[in-house]
Amino acid sequence: MASVCPTKTAKKVVGIALLSAILLVFPWLGPPVYFISFLYTVFMFVCMASAWNLIGGYAGYLSFGHAAFFGTGAYAAAMLTKAVGPGTASNLLCSIPSGLVAAVIALVVGYPCLKLRGPYFAVITLCFAFVVQLSVQNLGVLGGPDGLWIKGMDLPVETGRSILYESMLLLMAITILVVERIEHSKFGAGLRAIKQDEEVAQTMAVNAPRLKMGAFALSAFFPGVAGGLHASYLTYIHPTIVFDVNMSILIVLMALFGGGASWLGPVVGAVLLSFINELLSTFVKAELARIIYGSLFIVVIIFMPNGIMEFIRKRKQTGSPH
Amino acid sequence: MDLLKGTGITKLFGGLRALASVDFTVRQGEIVGLIGPNGSGKTTLFNCISGLYKPDFGRIEFEGRRISGLAPHTIAAMGIGRTFQIVRPLMDLTLRENVTIAVLYGRWGLSHMEAAREKASSILEFVGLSDKADSHPGRLALEDRKRLELARALGSGPRIILLDEVFAGLNPKEIEHAVDLTFRIRDEWGITVFMIEHVMKAIMSTCSRIMALHHGVLIADDGPEAVANHPRVVQAYLGAKYARG
Ligand SMILES: Nc1ncnc2c1ncn2[C@@H]1O[C@H](COP(=O)(O)OP(=O)(O)O)[C@@H](O)[C@H]1O
Ligand SMILES: [Mg+2]
Numbered sequence: 001m002a003s004v005c006p007t008k009t010a011k012k013v014v015g016i017a018l019l020s021a022i023l024l025v026f027p028w029l030g031p032p033v034y035f036i037s038f039l040y041t042v043f044m045f046v047c048m049a050s051a052w053n054l055i056g057g058y059a060g061y062l063s064f065g066h067a068a069f070f071g072t073g074a075y076a077a078a079m080l081t082k083a084v085g086p087g088t089a090s091n092l093l094c095s096i097p098s099g100l101v102a103a104v105i106a107l108v109v110g111y112p113c114l115k116l117r118g119p120y121f122a123v124i125t126l127c128f129a130f131v132v133q134l135s136v137q138n139l140g141v142l143g144g145p146d147g148l149w150i151k152g153m154d155l156p157v158e159t160g161r162s163i164l165y166e167s168m169l170l171l172m173a174i175t176i177l178v179v180e181r182i183e184h185s186k187f188g189a190g191l192r193a194i195k196q197d198e199e200v201a202q203t204m205a206v207n208a209p210r211l212k213m214g215a216f217a218l219s220a221f222f223p224g225v226a227g228g229l230h231a232s233y234l235t236y237i238h239p240t241i242v243f244d245v246n247m248s249i250l251i252v253l254m255a256l257f258g259g260g261a262s263w264l265g266p267v268v269g270a271v272l273l274s275f276i277n278e279l280l281s282t283f284v285k286a287e288l289a290r291i292i293y294g295s296l297f298i299v300v301i302i303f304m305p306n307g308i309m310e311f312i313r314k315r316k317q318t319g320s321p322h
Numbered sequence: 323m324d325l326l327k328g329t330g331i332t333k334l335f336g337g338l339r340a341l342a343s344v345d346f347t348v349r350q351g352e353i354v355g356l357i358g359p360n361g362s363g364k365t366t367l368f369n370c371i372s373g374l375y376k377p378d379f380g381r382i383e384f385e386g387r388r389i390s391g392l393a394p395h396t397i398a399a400m401g402i403g404r405t406f407q408i409v410r411p412l413m414d415l416t417l418r419e420n421v422t423i424a425v426l427y428g429r430w431g432l433s434h435m436e437a438a439r440e441k442a443s444s445i446l447e448f449v450g451l452s453d454k455a456d457s458h459p460g461r462l463a464l465e466d467r468k469r470l471e472l473a474r475a476l477g478s479g480p481r482i483i484l485l486d487e488v489f490a491g492l493n494p495k496e497i498e499h500a501v502d503l504t505f506r507i508r509d510e511w512g513i514t515v516f517m518i519e520h521v522m523k524a525i526m527s528t529c530s531r532i533m534a535l536h537h538g539v540l541i542a543d544d545g546p547e548a549v550a551n552h553p554r555v556v557q558a559y560l561g562a563k564y565a566r567g
Contacts, residue, residue: 186426186433193423196412203372204424205398205478261414 259307
C-alpha cells in the first residue's frame with residue numbers, strides 16, 4: 001500500500017507517455033473532423049472538472065456557477081484579441097490573461113460567497129452565473145444579445161483546428177498536473193480538513209478563508225483559459241452558449257461521477273460522461289437520451305456516493321463492498 | 323508571567339448570559355482546572371478563547387497581545403491549541419493524516435509532507451495511538467477518540483492547550499493514564515494546560531489551581547482543597563444535583 005512497486009510505476013509512466021504521444025499526433029494523421037472536435041471537447045471538460053475539483057472536491061464547496069468563469073474567459077479573450085490584433089500566437093496567448101480575468105472575478109465573488117456553506121454556496125454560485133450571463137447579454141460593448149465574432153487565426157481551417165486541439169490538450173495536461181501536485185501538498189491537506197470540519201480545521205491553524213479563496217481562484221483560472229481557447233475555436237460567441245447553465249451542472253456531475261476525493265476521479269468522470277453523452281446523442285432520441293442520462297446518474301449517486309473511482313478502490317481493498 | 327488573561331468576558335445568547343464578566347489568568351507552566359455544573363459556561367469560555375465565539379464584552383490577551391476578535395486560525399497559529407468536549411475527528415482521514423494536517427499548519431515550521439508525517443507519528447506514539455495510526459477515527463473507542471483530540475491539539479505545537487473534558491467517560495484506569503499524560507504534556511513538552519473537568523478526583527490531583535463557574539459567574543479561584551470546600555462551590559454542585567434529581 002505505502003510504496004508502489006517500481007515496475008508498476010514504470011508501466012504507468014510508459015502508459016501515460018504512449019497515450020500522450022497518440023493524442024499528440026492524432027490530428028495530424030488526417031482523421032475525420034468529428035473525432036478531433038470530440039476529443040477536443042473531452043480535453044476541455046477534463047480540464048474544467050479537474051479544476052473544479054479543487055474547490056468542489058477537496059474543499060467541499062460545490063460551485064454550480066463554473067460556466068461563468070468559462071464564459072468570462074471566452075469574452076475576455078475575444079476583447080483582448082480585438083485589442084492586440086488577431087493572429088495565431090496572439091489568439092492562443094490571450095487565453096492566459098483571460099484565465100487571470102476569470103480568477104480575479106472568482107476572488108471578488110468568492111470573498112462574500114465563500115462565507116456561505118453547503119446548499120447556500122451552491123445556490124449563490126448558480127445565481128452568480130445567471131447574473132453574469134444576463135449582464136453580458138445586456139452590455140453593448142460586449143455585443144449584447146448579438147454576441148461577438150472573433151477574428152480567426154489566419155491559418156487553413158484544419159491547421160487552426162489541430163493547433164487548438166493541441167493547445168487544449170496541453171492545458172488539460174497542465175491542469176491535471178497542478179491539481180495532482182496540490183492534492184499531495186500542504187495546501188491540499190488544508191482543503192481536505194476544511195471539507196471535513198471547517199471549525200476544527202481553523203483550530204488547527206488552517207487559514208480557511210485564504211485557502212478557500214486560493215482554491216476558488218485556481219479553479220476559475222483553468223476554465224477561464226479553456227474559455228479563451230474555445231472562443232477562437234467557435235469564432236462566434238454568444239452569452240447563451242458560453243454561459244450555459246447546463247455546462248456548470250455538467251462539470252459538477254463529471255467530477256462527482258468520477259469521485260472528488262482524488263485528481264483521477266474528475267478525469268475519469270469527464271471522459272466517461274463525455275463518451276456516454278456522445279453515444280446517447282448519436283444513437284438515441286434526445287428526450288430519451290436525457291432520461292437515460294439522468295437515471296444513470298441517479299444510480300451512480302445511490303450506489304457509488306463517492307464516485308466510481310472510490311467504488312473501484314473499495315472493491316479492490318475488501319473484495320466486496322458493504 | 324500571565325500567559326493567558328481575560329478581563330470582563332461576557333457572552334450572551336439571546337437573553338441568556340452564558341458568561342458574566344469573567345476575569346481569569348493562566349500563568350506560564352501551570353496546570354489550571356475549570357469546573358462547574360453542566361451549562362455553567364465552561365465550554366463557552368474555551369470557545370471565546372479559541373475564537374469560535376466572539377465575546378460580547380471584555381478582552382482576552384495571550385502573551386500580552388489582544389486575541390479577542392481575531393479569527394480562530396490566527397489564534398491557533400499564535401499557540402493556543404484545544405480539544406472538543408464532543409470529539410470532532412476528521413472522519414475521512416486516517417489518524418496520521420488528522421495529526422499531520424495540524425503539524426503542517428502548526429508552529430513547527432514543517433511544511434514538508436514527509437517531515438510533518440514523521441512528527442505526527444511521534445505525537446500519536448506519545449498519546450498511545452501509534453498502532454492505530456493508519457486506521458480511520460470511525461473505528462475508535464471513545465477513549466481513543468479523546469486521545470486523537472489530544473494528539474491533534476498537540477500537533478499544532480501550542481504553547482497552551484485547552485482540554486475540554488478529556489477525562490469524561492473514561493474508567494478509573496484510563497483516567498490514571500490521562501492524568502499521567504497531562505503531567506507529561508506540561509513537563510516534557512513545556513505546554514501550559516487549562517482543563518475543564520468533571521471528575522473531581524482527577525482534577526484535584528492534577529491542578530495546582532482551580533476556577534469554578536456557576537451560571538456564567540466565576541465563584542472561586544484558588545488551590546484545589548480550598549475550591550473543593552468553598553461554600554459557594556459546594557452549594558452550586560449540591561443545587562445542581564437537587565435540580566437534576
Ligand atoms: N451556540 C450557542 N447558542 C445558544 N446557547 C448556547 C450556545 N452555546 C452554549 N449555549 C448555552 O450557554 C450555556 C453554557 O453552555 P456551556 O458553555 O456549553 O456549558 P458547560 O460547558 O459548562 O457545560 C448553556 O445554557 C448553553 O445552553
Ligand atoms: Mg461543556
